[in-house]
Amino acid sequence: MTDTELHPAPHEVEDELDEDDRMRPEFVRAVLDAVETGDHAAARALVEPLHPADLADLFELTPQPERAALAHAVAGELDAEVFAEMNEHVREDLLDALTPGEVATLAAEMDTDDAVSIIEDMDEDDQRAVLRALDPDDRAAIEEALSYPEESAGRLMQRDLVAVPEHWTVGDVIDYLRRQEDLTTDFWEVFVVDPGHKPVGTCALSRILRTARSVPVAEVMQREQTLIPTDMDQEEVALRFQKYALISAAVVDASCRLVGMITVDDIVHIIQQEAGEDTLLLSGAGEGDINEPIRRTVRSRLTWLVINLGATMISASVVGLFQGEIARYALLAVLMPIVSAMGGNAGTQTLAVMVRALATNQLTSSNTLRMLGREFRVAACNGAALGGVGALGTYLIFGDPKLSAVFAAAMVINSLVAGMIGVVVPVALDKADIDPAISSAVFVTTVTDVMGFLSFLGLATLVLVP
Template identity: 55%
Template sequence: LNAEDEGEVRALVKPLHPADIADLFEQLDADHRTALTTALGRDLNADVLAEMNDWVRDEVVGELAPEHVAEAVSEMDTDDAVALIEELEPAEQEAVLDELSADDRVAIETALSYPEESAGRLMQRELIAVPEHWTIAQVLDFLQTARDDVTDFWEIFVVSPEHKPLGTMRLSWLLTAPRWLGVSDVMQRQQTLIPVDLDQEEVALRFQKYALISAAVVDRDGRLAGVITADDIVHIIAEEAGEDILKLSGAGDGDIFEPVVDSYKARVRWLIANLLTGIVSASIIASFGATIEKMVVLAALSPIVASIGGNTGNQTMAVIVRALATGQMTNANTRRTILREAAVAFLNGVTIALLLGTGVALLFSNAQLGGVIAAATVFNLIIAGLAGVMVPLGLKRLGVDPAVASSVFVTMITDSMGFLLFLGFATASGLAA
């Protein structure tokens, strides 16, 4: 990738699929990315930029002239254009918007006026809408003339004179229907309409639930404003489910392309929170100092009770966070789910307590020590199972994202209860007297 190879690089890269060129950028380090950006020049077009990872695109776009970015943006569908522009710094954003034609500029500014991660930002405005009184033949003729105005489409929307959606026709119906039939005979009136303000996670759930390929977006007055297609939703779903994993682990929403300082900031917050919960556990252990001094093996065994509890809590929490995210868990089955998780935790608790209690009793030739650790384990695992359901559920009801904050609370509960139960039972039973 030296300067003299530019022509060669361009010749090698140009025949690739835009998604593969975008992948290539992701594989390179920062210096080579700059070199490739320069080498490709104008061949670094809308399709390539649209396919690039957000962090990598930020870096690449930062090196392009605003006119170059504006040219790429004007070739994109509104949804891709908005995805690119919304990530820019305000000054860069302004510079790029200034270079756009008035039409494109208005389209993008309208989209940016909708909340982040809402349907309004995901939709493309390019769509085909026809009146209800047309025949299929009229629609077919209209499409022959509309040739140059639209990109790919998968459904045709039937609208009232006020541009309110009345129904949809999949293109396969249009192609197989007798041509003398009316639009109103062929269209489906049952529609899944997406309000322009709807959060993208909700949009994705509706696509999943109703197995949609595309869906109409309506503005606040109920008029047809745009269309969202399944290929965009595929990205959203992968993103949202992936984000839940990262959030649960306290890693923010970063990926391996996020700048190091951003990753540091996102993660250190949760480590500090974890430090505070660690202090709670440490205080509990310290308060049993006298017992531990008499029987130091208690200090070695207590982390096992805490850690198994943490594990059980995490298992339940992961299941519940997914159930809440996918809409499986509702008021109707909350009670049943809590009982279900308590039952699983109880079975796990008894199994682990038997193994651990027997092992400890034999190893230390001390049946009482085995009994104490077994009892502490059963109770801590039941508490862990309940905490794994109640914490995410409670956070959701308070309007907090359960994926983000559940871990800290569940870990605090299972850790502190693990130490408290084990050391408490040991002290109360006079084990170390």
């Protein structure tokens, strides 16, 4: 077999992506084989047609020990845009191999928000070294962004925007846009400001292009606008974009002066990040990133597994209170896990709905009682249905009407408890300024397990055990 057969030339690899826009394994292998054999020209030729986001995906699909070699081979294609699209853990691996000056060069080519996302995760000493290597304007912008809280609008915003005074005409704006070569190229509206640089309105580019040059901007701008404070949490920012169908929005400081803008492309990333984060937090899986270092993954998961072990021990202690009754009536040991498991499932369903409702501002103080009543009715209906089906199955299998009745009653009780606790716990945690996605699941499963065992074994002790 020839070397050409082992390592296909660039033109012999048909398509980089499959029909679902996922990178083909054979393409990834072809690139890595070229890197391994030292054929950097072939590797560069393979990756040259890739979009920056696809090149970032290639690095994520590359095993960690091989990433540095790949980066060296395709260094000419590895620009700021690729780093901006890259998974944060993969990016950290590559940045560790760069000098502060090289990182500063990349940061200077990025939008401020992307540069901040790179620098904020560095060690303090590395941060200072990179900031020193930046030119004064870029350094000032990034230092200002880093002064805002993490996951806030101040960290998320871009500093490059177009702002014009209210007294200009449409013609003045058009001439300004054409004359200023250093203006940002990615914007959809022009912000109109007063002499104190406070936003007084916005004007969409489409409206500027369709309006006569002599018309004052004040006559065509939209005065109603959504202003985003620099300290607003990024999740709340995303909700405002969704609620008001925004493409971009002005970010203002404590004095209501215009300091930046947020665009919808940043919000799409935030919505995806927050949605995935809540799901993972409910399961106690930490960040859930497959590129996350194993030690960090073990630490984040093990913490919640230990907490769940403690909760399980509490449930087991309840069962221990009835060990004599279980010994005399062995069928109780067969059925009690079913009551507990069904309560846990019902509670998890309610909890997921409530956490989502809190995250999207659908659940507020004004409708909490109504939601509690709604979930009580849902739990009652589900409990009655499950209890009826469970009682019938229990009777057909064991032929004991009293056992069937106890099983049905316990199912109803635990379903009601699950419905109530699934609402009360996340709401209470939210009121206490604790993220309900983080700790709700432990409380809900513990309560439903304890109540499932207590209701079933307690009723059985009263009705069945002599």
